[in-house]
Amino acid sequence: MLKSYFGPVVAQLGSSVLLPCSAQIPLSLEELEVEWRRTDSDALVHLFQEGEVRPESQNEGYRDRAFFTEEIAKGNYSLLLFNVTKDDAEMYSCKVYSGTESSENTVQLKVEYLLVTTAMHVVSASVGDKVTMSCFVESSSESIEEVSWKREDRETLVLLFQDGEILADASDERYRGRAEFFTAEISKGNFSLILKDVRTEDKGEYICEAFTGHLENSTTVILQSLGFSSLHIWILVLCFTTLILVVGFSIAALSFTSKEETTQLIHICLALCPNVCMSLAFILWGVNEEIAPNRYTLHEVTCCATVNFLRALLVFKLAPDIAKPIRRLIEKSFEIEYVAITLAVCSVSFSRAIEQKSLHGVRILNLMYGFLVHISVKIVFLDTKDLMSDIMNLAYVFIVNLDAKVLSIGKDQDLFMIYQYQH
Numbered sequence: 001m002l003k004s005y006f007g008p009v010v011a012q013l014g015s016s017v018l019l020p021c022s023a024q025i026p027l028s029l030e031e032l033e034v035e036w037r038r039t040d041s042d043a044l045v046h047l048f049q050e051g052e053v054r055p056e057s058q059n060e061g062y063r064d065r066a067f068f069t070e071e072i073a074k075g076n077y078s079l080l081l082f083n084v085t086k087d088d089a090e091m092y093s094c095k096v097y098s099g100t101e102s103s104e105n106t107v108q109l110k111v112e113y114l115l116v117t118t119a120m121h122v123v124s125a126s127v128g129d130k131v132t133m134s135c136f137v138e139s140s141s142e143s144i145e146e147v148s149w150k151r152e153d154r155e156t157l158v159l160l161f162q163d164g165e166i167l168a169d170a171s172d173e174r175y176r177g178r179a180e181f182f183t184a185e186i187s188k189g190n191f192s193l194i195l196k197d198v199r200t201e202d203k204g205e206y207i208c209e210a211f212t213g214h215l216e217n218s219t220t221v222i223l224q225s226l227g228f229s230s231l232h233i234w235i236l237v238l239c240f241t242t243l244i245l246v247v248g249f250s251i252a253a254l255s256f257t258s259k260e261e262t263t264q265l266i267h268i269c270l271a272l273c274p275n276v277c278m279s280l281a282f283i284l285w286g287v288n289e290e291i292a293p294n295r296y297t298l299h300e301v302t303c304c305a306t307v308n309f310l311r312a313l314l315v316f317k318l319a320p321d322i323a324k325p326i327r328r329l330i331e332k333s334f335e336i337e338y339v340a341i342t343l344a345v346c347s348v349s350f351s352r353a354i355e356q357k358s359l360h361g362v363r364i365l366n367l368m369y370g371f372l373v374h375i376s377v378k379i380v381f382l383d384t385k386d387l388m389s390d391i392m393n394l395a396y397v398f399i400v401n402l403d404a405k406v407l408s409i410g411k412d413q414d415l416f417m418i419y420q421y422q423h
Contacts (some may be wrong), residue, residue, distance in 0.1 A: 001028075002104035011084045012215070013113035019079040021094035021105055026075035033097040036066070038090050039106065044081060045092065046073060061087070079229065082190045084111055087138075087232045088320035114215040115141045116208060125198045127232075133221040134192045135208035147191045152220075159193060161186065174201070198223075200232075231284055238281035238405075242274045249273070328385060336364045 003022050011017035029051045036045040043059040047065045053068055067080045077094060089111040095104045096230070115138040125131035137144055149158040158177040160167045166181055180194040191208060202223060209218035249270035253263065 001025075001098070002105045002260075005105065005107060008108040008110045010110045010112060011081075011088075011363065013111055014088065016080065016082045017084055017109065019081060019092055019094070019107045019109065021079065021096075021107070022076045023075035023096065023103075024076070027096070027098045029073060031097075031099045032072075032080075034068070034072070035093075035095040035097075036079045037093050037095070040090050048077070053202050058119075063214060081109075086111055086113055086140075110140075112140050112208055112213075112215060114141075114212055114217045116210050116217040116219045118208065118219045118221055121220065122224060124224055125195075125201055127198055129198050131195045131198055131223065132192055132194050133206055133208075133223065135219060135221070137189045137191055137210045139189075139210075139212050139215075141212045141215075143212070144189075144210060147208070148192045149366070150209065151189075152207065154207065155250070158195075158206065159303060161191060193221075195223075198373070216368065235281050235284050236318045238277045242277040242281070245274045245277065274355055298342045 001023055002113050003020075003024055009019060015108075021036075026255045031254070032048065032051075034046075034048040035041060036047075044057055045052040045059060046068060047057045048068055055389060058066065063082075065082045067082075068288060069078050069080060074262065077096060079090065079092070079094070079387065089109055091106055091108050093104055115136075116134050119134040119338065121134075123131055123133055124374060135147070135149070135150075136146055143164070144161075144165065147161040148161075150160065156172045156174075157170060158172065158175045159181065160170045161181065166183070168176065168179075168368075171179055174196075178196045180196070182190055182192055183192070187191070191210070193206070193208070204223060206221045206223060207218050209222065210216065249266055253266045253270060282378050302365050
């Protein structure tokens with residue numbers, strides 16, 4: 001009386017599925033009774049009786065989810081099941097009664113799913129701490145092909161599990177050696193991330209993403225509320241020191257107006273010390289953030305550190321009498337000025353070119369930077385009589401240094417350009 005069906009019916013978690021059951025010849029609705037039941041518990045999924053459906057007879061777990069089609073009169077007794085859950089995966093029976101005759105078919109429903117969950121979507125840590133970001137993966141498949149932790153841009157790979165192995169070498173260099181799984185818990189579906197030696201740059205959103213077959217799913221964890229590191233404290237100390245120096249030297253300058261030599265020394269300290277402190281604070285900030293060349297923070301650190309470094313010279317411009325020793329120093333020691341600014345600030349600016357081993361690009365950028373700073377200082381002090389000579393000398397330095405050697409200070413540190421200045 002009923003058509004036979006072979007093979008299981010497969011549905012994805014949360015989707016809809018049709019469990020087939022149909023008669024070879026349509027039966028009279030007056031004597032027709034159709035029952036859909038689970039074979040494991042005999043729970044009534046749906047019932048058609050005395051010419052109408054009986055939703056009040058349904059098991060609570062299937063109420064408002066299981067329906068007959070509108071083709072019962074045509075002999076189609078299939079069951080439409082919405083919002084499929086994991087518990088729906090079972091064997092179902094379709095029993096059809098018509099008068100004294102009866103027939104039964106069974107249909108197996110398999111549910112495919114890949115669940116990725118976390119215990120806490122927001123976690124907090126302080127700099128230097130070890131933090132755990134939870135991620136639990138549950139799948140209908142026997143094995144999970146891939147689980148990865150990435151930053152919010154989905155490009156920065158923190159840690160990767162693939163084909164039964166942890167591929168630590170595939171991690172971004174910023175997380176290499178700091179990110180780990182609970183190895184013993186992987187078989188239980190625990191892919192929580194252990195992040196050691198937390199840095200300020202680690203703050204942000206992390207994505208735990210899993211793949212198996214044609215299924216994929218993910219969850220996010222936000223790392224926030226990072227505390228102060230020792231470098232942060234030093235930066236604050238330098239900022240407060242700058243404020244104290246400004247107030248202290250200003251009061252001293254007003255108090256010792258009678259002694260010319262003392263007043264000159266105080267004015268020099270007032271112009272020099274606070275700006276040097278702020279320049280150091282910005283450089284420490286850059287080191288603490290471990291800024292990458294493609295971030296706006298890099299440009300902020302470079303510009304602010306340079307501005308504070310040169311601000312003292314601009315202050316001396318307003319006081320020509322006490323600017324004389326500084327002017328003579330600038331005129332006679334180009335090497336000191338060029339090396340100091342290049343090594344302290346410029347090498348950080350062009351670290352990306354260095355990492356990419358674009359040495360000629362680094363040389364050109366460093367020379368351009370040094371040239372602009374040097375000429376700017378000359379113009380500020382109205383010392384332009386040797387300006388053309390300086391331009392010619394810098395052009396010569398540019399040509400010579402196209403073949404200059406680069407000194408590498410440590411494997412993981414910035415490379416610094418060392419140039420010889422020749423007249």
